[in-house]
Amino acid sequence: MSAPLLEVKDLTMHFPIKARGIITRTVGHVKAVDGVSFTIGAGEALGLVGESGSGKSTTGRLITRLYQPTSGQILFEGTDIAKSSARELKPIRRDIQMIFQDPYTSLNPRHTVGEIISAPLEIHNLVPKNARLRRVQELLEIVGLNPEHYNRYPHEFSGGQRQRIGIARALTMSPKLLVADEPVSALDVSIQAQIINLLKDLQKEMNIAFLFIAHDLAIVRHFCPQVAVMYLGKIVENAPREELYSNPKHAYTQSLLSAVPDMRQAVVGGRRERIRYTHDVEASAASTAANTAVASSRPSV
Incomplete structure (x- = not known):
């Protein structure tokens, strides 16, 4: 075992x-x-x-x-x-990520969606700068959002869409463990139900x-x-x-x-x-x- x-x-x-x-x-x-x-x-x-x-x-x-x-x-x-x-902890944080309860307060309103999702890539410096946008758009598509909306701000999205953005951010580093706190x-x-089904699909x-x-x-x-x-x-x-x-x-x-x-x-x-x-x-x-x-x-x- x-x-x-x-x-x-x-x-x-x-x-x-x-x-x-x-x-x-x-x-x-x-x-x-x-x-x-x-x-x-x-x-x-x-x-x-x-x-x-x-x-x-x-x-x-x-x-x-x-x-x-x-x-x-x-x-x-x-x-x-x-x-x-x-x-x-820095290398461990790539493998353990968190999805927060409130999508309204867990996203920085001053940053675009692209900046929010690409922040882990910048911190850990694992993806070249010219490839980050492509990774952000790929993640947006994975969670069911329009890849072309990377330059919008969080207030332009609904609550469910914001939580999808939070999920995309958590997936940026391809983690092995996700802690979902009342997502x-x-x-x-x-x-x-849509968010739960999305998480089940991602897990599989x-x-x-x-x-x-x-x-x-x-x-x-x-x-x-x-x-x-x-x-x-x-x-x-x-x-x-x-x-x-x-x-x-x-x-x-x-x-x-x-x-x-x-x-x-x-x-x-x-x-x-x-x-x-x-x-x-x-x-x-x-x-x-x-x-x-x-x-x-x-x-x-």
């Missing part, structure tokens, strides 16, 4: 909580990611699902090293990049691996053969999609699935019972309240 393309081991990210006074001091930490482990093989897709605040997007940013983890390992093709310097959640429902044609982050369980089921469920910074369940959707083991997964609209239930009438998962939320809230009370009772320095 070949080694996985990406192996994440006990990954953690703790953000400090600062108390301001005469001297700014750290009074605690938010455990955004708390001991996460998973693997992704070459050309495979892992779905990472959970509600807002579960740590999904932070995990994606750790994998792409937009954040430096507090601890843990990120093994990409056997090399641990968790503590790599910016210089050491369709900001788009109109009528456009979402280019053998790209995906970490697909989403809160929409229906989209993840359509795209990812393997699904991991994240809650309060931890992965509580990781299973093949058919097994997870038909027989979820963890109570939180059961709660998530019970909230998904069921068209068959709507046809026959009635309402499916909603499972509420509150135990750990209440425990976490109590712990946070206790920590806050302790912090506020300490005298200022």
Whole structure:
């Protein structure tokens, strides 16, 4: 059995909580990611699902090293990049790219589409300057846009078209892994299926691996053969999609699935019972309240 393309081991990210006074001091930490482990093989897709605040997007940013983890390992093709310097990361960034959630804010409005897509080529200096335009037009065509629109600005495109531009930018260096952070959640429902189908085609044609982050369980089921469920910074369940959707083991997964609209239930009438998962939320809230009370009772320095 070949080694996985990406192996994440006990990954953690703790953000400090600062108390301001005469001297700014750290009074605690938010455990955004708390001991996460998973693997992704070459050309495979892992779905990472959970509600807002579960740590999904932070995990994606750790994998792409937009954040430096507090601890843990990120093994990409056997090399641990968790503590790599910016210089050491430069060649790795060619192979790991990210598609951001909001196509409106992820593109520089002052730059043309051609400048946006060709920027990685310029940074890594892999394509001669006189060949960059041809590569940009090729990428625009691949994602379903008019190659002749390379000199237009982002505001001249619709939301779905902007996300296609973001995908084209991510494909510029022919990456081996794409981290897609809720790539369709900001788009109109009528456009979402088009973008998902585009990503599936790209995965098949280019053998790209995906970490697909989403809160929409229906989209993840359509795209990812393997699904991991994240809650309060931890992965509580990781299973093949058919097994997870038909027989979820963890109570939180059961709660998530019970909230998904069921068209068959709507046809026959009635309402499916909603499972509420509150135990750990209440425990976490109590712990946070206790920590806050302790912090506020300490005298200022």
